[in-house]
């Protein structure tokens with residue numbers, strides 16, 4: 001069956017109607033512009049991000065018509081691109097394309113994900129001769145999680161999959177196979193997510209979220225960022241959390257290695273991330289965390305973050321709709 005160009009477009013549209021998506025705007029350096037029809041949000045197959053995973057990405061939140069904390073997401077994107085030997089547009093150009101794509105979406109709440117790729121031109125490993133590096137931006141509805149995650153808390157398991165070696169864990173590349181398998185494994189067992197533990201027995205992170213604890217003595221502890229992704233949400237929450245020491249909800253805030261045994265004895269365990277924000281974990285490997293119900297620190301941190309996402313003027317970019 002050989003298809004004509006018009007047949008291809010029709011079939012791409014049919015695919016999207018069989019499986020509707022909430023993608024609102026897509027910029028592609030390959031197209032040289034923005035499209036809003038999801039059928040046209042495509043990338044050429046021989047781009048090395050597709051068949052070799054030679055690409056990096058990041059995701060920022062769109063909140064009430066403003067982009068939250070884009071600079072810290074761009075910092076990480078630039079670092080990931082450098083480690084992956086990927087060429088990216090100048091930072092100002094990327095910011096401009098991201099803001100314009102968001103404006104083109106017409107939406108005021110959602111997620112903005114962007115990718116850098118090594119480009120098309122061969123099915124080899126290293127970038128093809130003369131390959132044009134790619135830059136793509138997708139403005140979409142974002143990942144959504146059940147409300148029960150916040151009201152009742154999550155149940156997690158230690159994954160059986162090995163944690164990424166530090167170099168790959170700190171780089172936000174499109175190689176998410178361990179993260180995908182970890183979440184699938186948890187779901188297959190009727191749980192919500194998994195947790196990576198490193199070879200030394202220290203807590204790592206979850207699938208697309210960081211993990212933190214409130215220990216018995218009231219210290220908020222977060223794993224060090226040298227072997228896990230440096231979460232923009234975590235970095236901000238670690239700053240915001242100091243307000244909870246004044247309110248006597250916390251005694252201290254620390255970034256340190258966290259042995260699993262200490263973590264299991266925590267009063268509270270929680271997940272941090274741009275999509276999940278702050279969600280309490282109430283059970284880990286079949287055992288309750290604290291009294292097995294969502295705790296006050298997770299609730300307070302979520303409120304602080306929600307407020308920051310709406311009011312931190314120096315972290316918000318107005319979208320010129």
Ligand SMILES: Cc1ncc(COP(=O)(O)O)c(C=O)c1O
Nearest residue numbers: 208209210229231232233273274
């Ligand atoms: C593996 C991993 N860890 C942690 C995070 C949390 O990062 P952020 O707070 O920047 O969303 C993410 C999400 O990007 C992730 O993919």
